[in-house]
Amino acid sequence: MKELNFRQAIGEALLEEMERDPNVFIIGEDVGKMGGLMGELGDAYSRFGAERVRDTPLSEDAILGCAIGAAITGMRPVAQLRFVDFMGVCWDNILNQASKMRYMFGGKISVPVVMTALSGAGRRSAAQHSQSLEGMMSNIPGLKIVLPSTAYDAKGLMKSAIRDGNPVVYFEHKLLMWTGPKSQVPEGEYLVPIGKADIKREGKDVTVVATAFNVHRALKVADKLQQEKGISIEIVDPRTIKPLDKEAILNSVKKTGRLVCYIEECDTGGFAQQVAAIVADEAFDYLDAPIKRVTAPDTPVPYGQYLEDHWIPMEPKLIKAIEEITA
Amino acid sequence: MVEIPREKLLDMYRTMVRIRRFEERTAKEFAAGKIPGSVHLYIGEEAVGTGVISHLRKDDYIFSTHRGHGHLIAKGGKTDRAMAELFAKKTGYCLGKGGSMHIADTDIGMLGAAGIVGSGITLANGAALSSVLRKTDQVTVCFFGDGASNRGSFHEGINLAAVWCLPVIFVCENNLWAVSVPTSCSLKIRDIADRAVGYGIPGVVVDGMDVLAVYEVAGEAVARARSGGGPTLIEAKTYRYRGHFEGDSGIYRPKEEVEAWLKRDPIKLYQEKLLEMKVITPEMAKQIDEEALAEMDAAVKFAEESPPPGPEEVLNGVYA
Numbered sequence: 191m192k193e194l195n196f197r198q199a200i201g202e203a204l205l206e207e208m209e210r211d212p213n214v215f216i217i218g219e220d221v222g223k224m225g226g227l228m229g230e231l232g233d234a235y236s237r238f239g240a241e242r243v244r245d246t247p248l249s250e251d252a253i254l255g256c257a258i259g260a261a262i263t264g265m266r267p268v269a270q271l272r273f274v275d276f277m278g279v280c281w282d283n284i285l286n287q288a289s290k291m292r293y294m295f296g297g298k299i300s301v302p303v304v305m306t307a308l309s310g311a312g313r314r315s316a317a318q319h320s321q322s323l324e325g326m327m328s329n330i331p332g333l334k335i336v337l338p339s340t341a342y343d344a345k346g347l348m349k350s351a352i353r354d355g356n357p358v359v360y361f362e363h364k365l366l367m368w369t370g371p372k373s374q375v376p377e378g379e380y381l382v383p384i385g386k387a388d389i390k391r392e393g394k395d396v397t398v399v400a401t402a403f404n405v406h407r408a409l410k411v412a413d414k415l416q417q418e419k420g421i422s423i424e425i426v427d428p429r430t431i432k433p434l435d436k437e438a439i440l441n442s443v444k445k446t447g448r449l450v451c452y453i454e455e456c457d458t459g460g461f462a463q464q465v466a467a468i469v470a471d472e473a474f475d476y477l478d479a480p481i482k483r484v485t486a487p488d489t490p491v492p493y494g495q496y497l498e499d500h501w502i503p504m505e506p507k508l509i510k511a512i513e514e515i516t517a
Numbered sequence: 518m519v520e521i522p523r524e525k526l527l528d529m530y531r532t533m534v535r536i537r538r539f540e541e542r543t544a545k546e547f548a549a550g551k552i553p554g555s556v557h558l559y560i561g562e563e564a565v566g567t568g569v570i571s572h573l574r575k576d577d578y579i580f581s582t583h584r585g586h587g588h589l590i591a592k593g594g595k596t597d598r599a600m601a602e603l604f605a606k607k608t609g610y611c612l613g614k615g616g617s618m619h620i621a622d623t624d625i626g627m628l629g630a631a632g633i634v635g636s637g638i639t640l641a642n643g644a645a646l647s648s649v650l651r652k653t654d655q656v657t658v659c660f661f662g663d664g665a666s667n668r669g670s671f672h673e674g675i676n677l678a679a680v681w682c683l684p685v686i687f688v689c690e691n692n693l694w695a696v697s698v699p700t701s702c703s704l705k706i707r708d709i710a711d712r713a714v715g716y717g718i719p720g721v722v723v724d725g726m727d728v729l730a731v732y733e734v735a736g737e738a739v740a741r742a743r744s745g746g747g748p749t750l751i752e753a754k755t756y757r758y759r760g761h762f763e764g765d766s767g768i769y770r771p772k773e774e775v776e777a778w779l780k781r782d783p784i785k786l787y788q789e790k791l792l793e794m795k796v797i798t799p800e801m802a803k804q805i806d807e808e809a810l811a812e813m814d815a816a817v818k819f820a821e822e823s824p825p826p827g828p829e830e831v832l833n834g835v836y837a
Contacts, residue, residue: 259643
């Protein structure tokens, strides 16, 4: 085993896959000599050269269109779109091209493209560099959506995403990329399957479904409530929003009888609502209390710690929700 | 003018006639209520797709438009499967899931018609990059219209192709109208090909009603792309004879303009030239036409007799 941080894990996955499969290449802004905005690509450029680590003009639509066109003709590109917010610039290629080609062309074409982007708040980056849009994007058929919370998951899921035959949107939460906790990962190769949740902590009183950085906030809360109030919290990390491992969530709720969806997204139409709806529909009889959603308000993400920390669903909001349904 | 083999000259004529007859038959079947969705016909623009695609190999790629039947047929697509798709049948190119705007056939390098104007421009770069990385000498042709030339994808896509010297031929089929808005209201410049200067690539204007003229400029562009010389922007001045879609009467277009273009019908012009060159006789022309008509009868029969997709097909084919 060795210890990796989130950034290193992603870089390792990319390099290993490029080594394994000559059809894998990286395309995006500043992926070359700079090695990615966060340096996460390490020495990819010096190892694989400008042909397979392709610095582009500042043209998100051209970057993603080029990646998709290469994917449908035999390549396995990883398109770095930097921030999920910038996906607005190339939305047509996500909404109408990558996600729909296979279906609308009668199932003959496959689109093995990975689209990576930083998401999430907490870096004081304001409204156009802080969004989380996985819930909204999960409404688009044809996409797979990956949202790892640990370095271990990040590496294994990136490798699975690259080998998948479908367009995979791979979100990297900013706080994980900057300061996320390290993981022990095997020296050798391993994969984390897409569509499989992970129980990040076992418990018996309340199920908390959390993603990305919220998994770590939830872990802190779980320790605190266990210690202070004896409440036993189970944390389910879906890891992939789409396809969703419904069974893992349902099984947990059937055990605990209580559910809090703890998701750093604007509330309306978000992933938390989807999870709440599934559980209300399929495990209603097991519930001992109303389902709670701890999410962000329906506003743009504000700048600065004075406001942003009230936008982000911080730990006290989760504690309050859990206390309400366990009182 | 380059020397063109007689068989190639005849092939191009046959292709143009087949496209025309396919589209006329589509109009008839649409009017009869046999085609459930919208269709955009290529009638009047046959010389462009034919002249360009005549240079391509089976393994070369094309990206088409919402007006894509002609490109498909010129690339070697089957009219019966295309008609079956328009009829929404299971035997259609997309199993009845795509319709006119989404026909694709990877076996012949036809990578899709398009429901979003201008979307092919960025995708074409990817197919071209793919052939560069795989070290083949395939080329990619991207068709689009005057309307698409005003989309952001045109700028981002052609700039990237130019910077990376990709083997793409961008073919703008300028039929002067983006639905009801004329190019005089959407372009300050006269020729869209002028925009090539801004990307540092060759731009050329060609008479899109003259298939031999199109063939000549496309030949240079394809040769340049195949030999590593990078992209070309070709603007073919052409005209759609029908409305934007079937059912659009086209009342926004001046009558005199329509009549003037009809006089320069690409098939009529080419037939006259082939007769003059003694490549065909009137009898041969008649026979080619009769064969095309019979092919379309068979295509419609195939489409009509084909089974529809079952409801279970709704859920199939989303993911690989």
